Amino acid sequence: MRYLGIDYGTRTVGLALSDESGAFAFPQGTLPNDARLVGSVAALAREKGVQEIVVGDARSLGGAANPITAEVEEFAAALRAVTALPVTLASEAWSSMEAARYAPDNVKRDESAAAVILQRFLDIHRGGSAKAKEGLE
Numbered sequence: 001m002r003y004l005g006i007d008y009g010t011r012t013v014g015l016a017l018s019d020e021s022g023a024f025a026f027p028q029g030t031l032p033n034d035a036r037l038v039g040s041v042a043a044l045a046r047e048k049g050v051q052e053i054v055v056g057d058a059r060s061l062g063g064a065a066n067p068i069t070a071e072v073e074e075f076a077a078a079l080r081a082v083t084a085l086p087v088t089l090a091s092e093a094w095s096s097m098e099a100a101r102y103a104p105d106n107v108k109r110d111e112s113a114a115a116v117i118l119q120r121f122l123d124i125h126r127g128g129s130a131k132a133k134e135g136l137e
Contacts, residue, residue, distance in 0.1 A: 003119025
């Protein structure tokens with residue numbers, strides 16, 4: 001099963017794809033956050049045979065909404081409507097900081113953060129490590 005991971009940002013949206021077995025996440029690039037975003041993501045999902053989309057949930061560690069939370073939820077709802085695919089919100093807590101370790105130059109940080117979000121999701125949903133589960137709680 002192939003998954004698409006998304007790190008939603010107000011200017012740039014990071015993308016990651018899993019392998020076909022749904023075991024490993026790989027950075028896939030970025031898209032500008034503009035009027036074409038939902039259509040572009042839907043086209044990528046079709047092209048790559050994605051069966052589920054995982055969007056980073058922008059809530060705080062305590063679960064409280066922040067200024068971008070409503071925008072992320074609207075984006076996820078639009079993706080559900082356009083793609084008819086399951087769209088799951090998954091914690092993005094600390095994903096940008098973790099991505100900075102792998103992409104310190106900022107150029108690929110958004111797509112690396114998307115890969116971190118997606119890999120955590122994949123690890124948890126296939127019975128992954130306790131450390132990964134702690135990162136999502």
